[in-house]
Amino acid sequence: MNIFTDLKKWRFWKHFILKTFACGGVLSGIIQFLIIVSPTSAASFQGLAPLGLVVLCSVLTGFLLSWPRPIEVEFNSPNTKIRIVKGDLLVQDKHLVIGVSDTFDTEPPKIIATTSVQGQAQAKLFNGDFKHLDALLDQALVAAPKTGSITKPGKTDKYGVGTVAVVRNDPRLVFFLAYTEMDTQNNASATVDGVWKSLASLWHAVSVHGNGDAVSIPVIGGGLARLSSVLPAQDSIRLIALSFMFASRQNRVCEELRIVVHPKDYDKLDRMELQSFLSSLRPS
Incomplete structure (x- = not known):
């Protein structure tokens, strides 16, 4: 399968963007819930490291769900x-x-x-x-x-x-x-x-x-x-x-x-x- 042909299609990127933002929204919702349940843990979810982890997980999930398959x-x-x-x-x-x-x-x-x-x-x-x-x-x-x-x-x-x-x-x-x-x-x-x-x-x-x-x-x-x-x-x-x-x-x-x-x-x-x-x- 010519993967690079699929990667040039707008349909792939549209699907990737939607899945990435959807995953980011879910992770953000989970973090907000954890902060409400345990306010003392709020500091653990602040800073560039937690943000980078959310972004990385969202992007990887977006690629995984959008990657061309048979x-x-x-x-x-x-x-x-x-x-x-x-x-x-x-x-x-x-x-x-x-x-x-x-x-x-x-x-x-x-x-x-x-x-x-x-x-x-x-x-x-x-x-x-x-x-x-x-x-x-x-x-x-x-x-x-x-x-x-x-x-x-x-x-x-x-x-x-x-x-x-x-x-x-x-x-x-x-x-x-x-x-x-x-x-x-x-x-x-x-x-x-x-x-x-x-x-x-x-x-x-x-x-x-x-x-x-x-x-x-x-x-x-x-x-x-x-x-x-x-x-x-x-x-x-x-x-x-x-x-x-x-x-x-x-x-x-x-x-x-x-x-x-x-x-x-x-x-x-x-x-x-x-x-x-x-x-x-x-x-x-």
Whole structure:
């Protein structure tokens, strides 16, 4: 965690100042009480030494309570946890979420970029055998209704934004979530409404198939989805967490949601703001 990035944020200093003065007020109140109870001890609390001790204790307590910590919140109702972690999605244990287009194209490199999350997942989780993955996806989508077709290179059947294909990749499941649409030139695009709709479908699928185990999801909307200017990483994380909590209050989705952020994006986050946002999702 890049601590110095957090220390540059006004949110940290605002929190630190409030906690420091609150601690100083409590200590001052305790001293006043002791003087009232035992007036003869008043001299013991006068001078620069007692004042310096109060200031030191207040500052240390303010730093201790404000110091940046891992971004995570546990909820009692519903019984779940949300964590925002820095790292590689594909090294996470338990279930994974991979964003795809509504045509579920898999062929690299002309249609699916090898540097994309999907491209890396195909190479690492399925040994680059996209034909085998196609067979698994076809099996997972056998009951999914098709919404139309498109004339383009690659797959032409459209399943619609919000379709989820659940594929087993022992010892876990991979939830292929269609949140982008392909055009005739195989350019993927997404909308915020489409992302929200897709997340609702995802949580239902995780609830049904995930057996309550933790699930890891990347920050969605950036890259080839062309939403980064409308839905930057900070907002995407909030959208994912909010959608997850709405779904969890209706039916338990899973024991833990991990939102995995690429290191270059993680270091740009206002982590204290995100911690505060997650805490605000607790029922009042």
